[in-house]
Amino acid sequence: MEKREAIDTWLDKHRSVYTAATRHAFVVSIRDGSVDLSSFRTWLGQDYLFVREFVPFVASVLIRAGKESGESSDMEVVLGGMASLNDEIEWFKREGSKWDVDFSTVVPQKANEEYRRFLEALMSSEVKYSVIMTAFWAIEAVYQESFAHCLEDGNKTPVELTGACHRWGNDGFKQYCSSVKNIAERCLENASDEALAEAEDVLVRVLEHEVAFWEMSRGG
Numbered sequence: 001m002e003k004r005e006a007i008d009t010w011l012d013k014h015r016s017v018y019t020a021a022t023r024h025a026f027v028v029s030i031r032d033g034s035v036d037l038s039s040f041r042t043w044l045g046q047d048y049l050f051v052r053e054f055v056p057f058v059a060s061v062l063i064r065a066g067k068e069s070g071e072s073s074d075m076e077v078v079l080g081g082m083a084s085l086n087d088e089i090e091w092f093k094r095e096g097s098k099w100d101v102d103f104s105t106v107v108p109q110k111a112n113e114e115y116r117r118f119l120e121a122l123m124s125s126e127v128k129y130s131v132i133m134t135a136f137w138a139i140e141a142v143y144q145e146s147f148a149h150c151l152e153d154g155n156k157t158p159v160e161l162t163g164a165c166h167r168w169g170n171d172g173f174k175q176y177c178s179s180v181k182n183i184a185e186r187c188l189e190n191a192s193d194e195a196l197a198e199a200e201d202v203l204v205r206v207l208e209h210e211v212a213f214w215e216m217s218r219g220g
């Protein structure tokens, strides 16, 4: 296998789950304007809880990037992601009041808890840096791809939802995802067959968790 393009090779191989994660009915409904606002509110509340759990995960990626990458720029890329999470939490709070979602009463649903447990397992020092970076990229890339789709030509995204779409669909976030992908690819280039197999597995599992996460919005 051409190791340099490991991630793209895996995305081709697992195209159906990748598409399910990046073109979910909920995302498509935002883009075509048919979105049910109770679904949006459910997603907002659940994602706020997710993001709070994602912060310690990114912090652990940051520590690993500082210690083991051998490339000082890795830490700067992850630090940029951390900084945008700070803005993101503030944005969630504003959206919460705009949509009348009281986060203090939102209970994490099963898919959210399972995703959190998965993130916790990835924070173990046993997990290889290349595997963590692949997971980190996939988590961010699903949101980037999904929300960018809502802003592409021909969209009928309701104006009150464009803020959410710009948050993850903007060019800066796209650039950031591409930097994370380059880090992951660089690590995978030198990874053992075992690490490659683990990274592929983790990539697919992230995509499955993302699909299950979008599915929660169906409950409204």
Ligand SMILES: Cc1ncc(CO)c(N)n1
Pocket (backbone or CB within 6 Å): 047, 050, 051, 054, 139, 140, 142, 143, 210, 213
């Ligand atoms: C479920 C989920 N995946 C990815 C992101 C991107 O940060 C997010 N906010 N929520």
